Amino acid sequence: MFQTIPFNTPSILFGMDTMHQLGKQAKKLGAGRTLLVTGPNVKEAGILDRALSSLKAESVDVEVNIQGRDTPEPATSVVEDTAEVARKGKFEVIIGLGGGSILDVAKMASALVTNPGKTKDYFGPEKVPHRGKPTIIIPTTSGTGAEVTQHAIFLDREVNVKKAVASSALLPNVAIIDPMLTVSCPPRVTASAGIDAYIHAAEPFLSKNANPITDALALHAVSMITRWLGPAFADGNNLEARYYMAMGSLMAGMVLSNSGTSLVHAMAYPVGGEYHTSHGITLSALLLGCFEGILMAKQEKMILLAKAMGEPVDGLAPREAALRALDAIRHLLQSVDLPVSLRDLDITDKTKIPRWAIEAHKEQRLLSRSPRVLSVKDIERIYERAF
Numbered sequence: 248m249f250q251t252i253p254f255n256t257p258s259i260l261f262g263m264d265t266m267h268q269l270g271k272q273a274k275k276l277g278a279g280r281t282l283l284v285t286g287p288n289v290k291e292a293g294i295l296d297r298a299l300s301s302l303k304a305e306s307v308d309v310e311v312n313i314q315g316r317d318t319p320e321p322a323t324s325v326v327e328d329t330a331e332v333a334r335k336g337k338f339e340v341i342i343g344l345g346g347g348s349i350l351d352v353a354k355m356a357s358a359l360v361t362n363p364g365k366t367k368d369y370f371g372p373e374k375v376p377h378r379g380k381p382t383i384i385i386p387t388t389s390g391t392g393a394e395v396t397q398h399a400i401f402l403d404r405e406v407n408v409k410k411a412v413a414s415s416a417l418l419p420n421v422a423i424i425d426p427m428l429t430v431s432c433p434p435r436v437t438a439s440a441g442i443d444a445y446i447h448a449a450e451p452f453l454s455k456n457a458n459p460i461t462d463a464l465a466l467h468a469v470s471m472i473t474r475w476l477g478p479a480f481a482d483g484n485n486l487e488a489r490y491y492m493a494m495g496s497l498m499a500g501m502v503l504s505n506s507g508t509s510l511v512h513a514m515a516y517p518v519g520g521e522y523h524t525s526h527g528i529t530l531s532a533l534l535l536g537c538f539e540g541i542l543m544a545k546q547e548k549m550i551l552l553a554k555a556m557g558e559p560v561d562g563l564a565p566r567e568a569a570l571r572a573l574d575a576i577r578h579l580l581q582s583v584d585l586p587v588s589l590r591d592l593d594i595t596d597k598t599k600i601p602r603w604a605i606e607a608h609k610e611q612r613l614l615s616r617s618p619r620v621l622s623v624k625d626i627e628r629i630y631e632r633a634f
């Protein structure tokens with residue numbers, strides 16, 4: 248079978264201390280007035296000062312916008328406020344420096360400078376008609392992949408559900424991935440962001456949207472993350488672990504952006520929206536239930552996943568070999584103190600399941616990629632399994 252494969256990525260600069268080149272990259276984009284969107288943690292960790300010195304060395308005229316501490320996924324009003332700052336200041340380049348939420352705000356605020364209306368007008372696939380102001384996106388965690396994706400996720404406060412703007416116009420111009428910036432990331436964030444990255448590789452790999460390019464990236468990312476998440480969690484100063492986690496996360500982000508996530512993300516949105524649990528933690532609690540639910544539809548690929556995670560599967564019956572992937576995932580989650588069920592998050596109220604299942608089922612942009620066709624009832628059963 249012949250496939251047509253679109254593959255999009257920003258210009259990427261990966262490596263230790265690459266943030267020193269921020270000023271030069273901004274200049275290349277023609278930086279006149281530049282807005283740097285970041286968060287309080289980045290300032291406290293001293294990372295902001297390093298960014299500013301690189302910009303000043305190239306005489307870039309920069310203004311800093313420090314976001315408040317919001318829920319793990321920012322509300323749409325935060326984006327609108329930031330876009331207002333960007334419009335009024337007539338900024339020509341927008342830099343996002345921080346965790347996934349900050350990066351999503353920077354990407355979407357840039358788009359709202361050149362497109363009318365509000366964030367909620369653009370929820371869904373390919374609704375943003377024009378590219379925004381040029382963006383440079385610099386992650387300080389290894390996980391979200393936001394530096395290379397065409398998505399941004401926000402909390403729709405009207406219905407308390409996380410929703411995605413998924414438009415190619417949101418693809419950043421430049422992604423700078425400097426593993427040194429992740430050294431100050433605390434263990435729990437390292438773990439939750441790291442498992443988000445794992446899922447960005449594994450979930451598209453098992454989906455209907457998989458292709459040979461993203462599969463190659465996905466399997467390599469899965470191996471790297473399985474090998475290095477534990478060491479990065481155990482000792483944040485382990486630079487080798489930080490380096491390979493950043494690379495695994497970058498590759499997973501490219502898989503996410505080009506093949507797309509599916510069931511685990513769709514089912515996490517209503518739970519995260521309701522309990523304000525962080526993205527990676529919510530995914531972690533649902534992961535085993537979801538992968539059990541699609542196991543029979545993708546047995547061969549589940550075996551490849553098990554192999555990539557280092558499981559010895561030769562000589563096993565196919566079903567048994569596929570189940571080894573679930574064993575390896577459970578072990579990975581538990582080794583970095585991540586939840587393997589909703590109960591581990593103290594979420595025990597099963598009466599919410601029917602409503603969550605209806606909300607998750609509405610995410611057809613994601614569910615259409617699932618290898619198993621899922622009804623609302625099927626999704627309810629997977630939520631049950633995740634308790």
Ligand SMILES: [Fe+2]
Pocket residue numbers: 391443447512526
């Ligand atoms: Fe994610």
